[in-house]
Amino acid sequence: MIKLERTERPQCIRDHGLEWIKDYLDAKRAGDKDAIKLAEAKYRQKEIQKALKKMHFGKCAFCESYISHVSYPHIEHFKPKKIFPEKLVQWSNLLWACGVCNGASYKGDNFPTAAEDGPLVNPTLEDPRDFLTFTFDETTNLAVVGYKNLRGKTTKDTLGLNRPDLSTVRSVVVKKLVFLKAMSVAHDVPAYRRLEAKRLLDEAASSKEHYSAFAITLCR
Template sequence: MIKLTKGPEPEVLINNKGRWTRDLLAAIEEGNAEKIRAVTKRYNHSEVKTALKEETRQKCAYCEANVTDVAHGDIEHVAPKSISRDKTFEWENLTFTCQICNQNKSNKEGFVDPYKEEPDEHIFFAGAFAKGKSLKGTLTVAELKLNRIALIESRNREIERYADQLEKVFLIPDERTKELLLASMLNELDGGRPEFIAACRMVLSQYR
């Protein structure tokens, strides 16, 4: 997990969230389950999803795997929509995740929020393994199953790739060239696009 920054709110939410929230609360008041479901689904708008994907750079906000290579991915409610109904259409409460993290999180709360918190303060990486640095970090790793086998394998592959690059850089005798190559590796990670940046940064921290 890495720190994420909220992008601009899509027009469709700005223009409709007030009405949609009123409709939803009215359906809840009515106790009309079918209507509740129908109104709730309005958050799942292509404009919203596109904006969220931009924000997470097509990756899962929780596990940092590339989602869009193999799946459509899910719009995820940080505060669960089944509990915080009034936040169903709130831009600040939406993010983009893989289906597995979304299902693992379900209607649970109390996890590290990559928008409001610095994930590095709660989760660290021992090689490919995510580990808690705080109670909240440990809970997040355990409940979202951030050490599931498929993730460990993918993370390991990326870590090895960075470690291989770093090993070659260490062998370069010219200090200036070395610095330039290291800076470009760090830049790539800072750009936010590669998978598993949080774990790969641990590898690059070795050069300091």
């Protein structure tokens, strides 16, 4: 997870957001399932999807995996619409996420309170590095997300940031980054090789690259 910069609201939200939220709240109060379904579809506007994908560089806001080439992305409500229906199309509440992080087994409608060591870290408002650590365990050959405080632990556990399938794929990528880091500082490696290793590592630390939180840590 990395810090994300919230971009400008899509025009459709500026033009119709308040109206869409009113329709949704009215439908929920009336218990009209068809109207609820119709109102909920508003946040899936193509313009909103395009803006979110661009803002997130095509990656999940939480696990940093690329999404579209293997699955359909989810428009994630950071504060779940089931609990906070008034935030249905609030731009500051929308994220781009993979179906696993946003699925019922992990975040889903979970939103832990302060009494439950929450809330979850919001990558558009907070720097995840203040709460989480991103390290490579050379004993197990695993790229591991750790935590610095209770909110970090709650975020890690709720989102399943060390779930086995994710950890396996991520570790293959990060292991190569660890090698590049070693190459970039090795005295017995030609200077041009060290420079190339550093260039590749810096490239991996770009926000657009998957699992860049680990590359950023290695660069530091």
